Amino acid sequence: MEADSTGGNMGGKADTEMSDNPFEPYIESLRLQLEEQDPVLLIGLIVALAAVVITCVFLKYFLTSKTVRSAVLLVGLCDSGKTLLFSRLVSGKSKRTQTSITDNSAPYKAKNDRGSSWTLIDLPGHDSLRSQYLEKFKSAARAIVFVVDSAIFQKEVRDVAEFLYVLLTDTVIFRNAPALLVACNKQDITMAKSAKLIQQQLEKELNTLRVTRSAALSSQDGSVGGSVYLGKKGKDFEFSQLHMKVDFVECSARSSKGEEGDADIESLEKSLAKL
Template identity: 85%
Template sequence: NSRGNMGEKAVVEMVENTFELYFKSVRQQLEEDPVFLIGVIVALAVVVITCVFVKYFLSSKTVRSAVLLVGLCDSGKTLLFSRLLSGMFKRTQTSITDSSAPYKAKNDRGSTWTLIDLPGHDSLRSQYLEKFKSAARAIVFVVDSAIFQKEVRDVAEFLYVLLTDSVVSRNAPTLLVACNKQDITMAKSAKLIQQQLEKELNTLRVTRSAALSSQDGSVGGSVYLGRKGKDFEFSQLPMKVVFLECSGGKGEDGDADIENLEKSLAKL
């Protein structure tokens, strides 16, 4: 038994001596060769930078596969949700909770997203946006084009909250502004809606200060909307923004027009 202990001690001493000799040789080489020292520092820096990059890359690769349907009450979100999923007309009522289902995009890749219809009521939309915003690959902001003139302020305020949210700004999901109900005679065009929203958001940015923070800190953040010193335009945002026209149709016999929306979703 004592022999065994002596043998173990000898092995430990040998390992210690080997490391001591190694570190002595490294230290001697560092003292004699400055170039070698620089090489070691560079190598260590590369290792550290690589580790940081890998960590950031892996954390940023969180799969964002949700397409959120958001907008004011009665803008037609739920009918578009049904049309996109089945092509069918469905009688709807004001949503008080979210609905979700797999949606297969009409592209060659066969991309499948989780389509989520969020409630539009102003007392509910903040909590549901908070719940799903981190998973959003795209946000479909549905606007009622027929009564847009009456709702422009409310639409702009909701958009402002959305676009100044720090998570949304950082993830930069594609923003599709779906100018819905184009089958109604008084509907405003996508171009006109874009222009009026830019003006309204520009005014909101001034009156509500540079940042919008909700009291509970859940939605909204300190992100400045657009570029300082310039009138707001959607082209200034960090995400891709597309304004498109569509219609969910009226009744079971009414034709829906969601081709532009489907084409935009196919490009995600």
């Protein structure tokens, strides 16, 4: 009787172990099959699987970073009319403005069939502030609206070009390639320069800046001051050489009939609707 009891217990333990590992025979069979395979083939399969995983991770990161960039930055020198333009775009109304010392932001709904909406951010134009605010928001930029005072452009062309040079050679902006809209503002003023003339003058000034900056700051790896090279080497600079979309538009945030009149920002709104 004791022998039967002992045998029964042993049989029960074996059955329990079998039930605990129902996949063990399959695992063992798979192990034997893998051992019989060519090692080169196995390595190839592992590399292919790793490539698929890496590609999926990269695509997820790339698509996520694209959706995050939903800001439209308004930048430019002081008194170029950025803040008034910001008010016109957001509310359609004019308001008294003063030199900004911090950023202003508000939702902006583009005038297109898709109902696209962005976060419009007006950055301070003072040279002591603009770099830190640009650093704060540049990674989120889907587009950059560079506002130029067309009425006094000839006096400010050097300063405008220097600020634009900083933007275009920034590594983050170069990598993300947000659309660049150069808004030639204050077209309601008689002496305002046209968008075409402003583009031509900026190309000449940026070409000169590229030469002087390259000579002064060229580093061993061929970059300039840790920034990217502007345009194509061996050719005079043109905006068409940039890998980002560039548009020059004429606009006026202030109406020729006074602050309460309608602004002329239709061309800028059309460009924003295409983002």
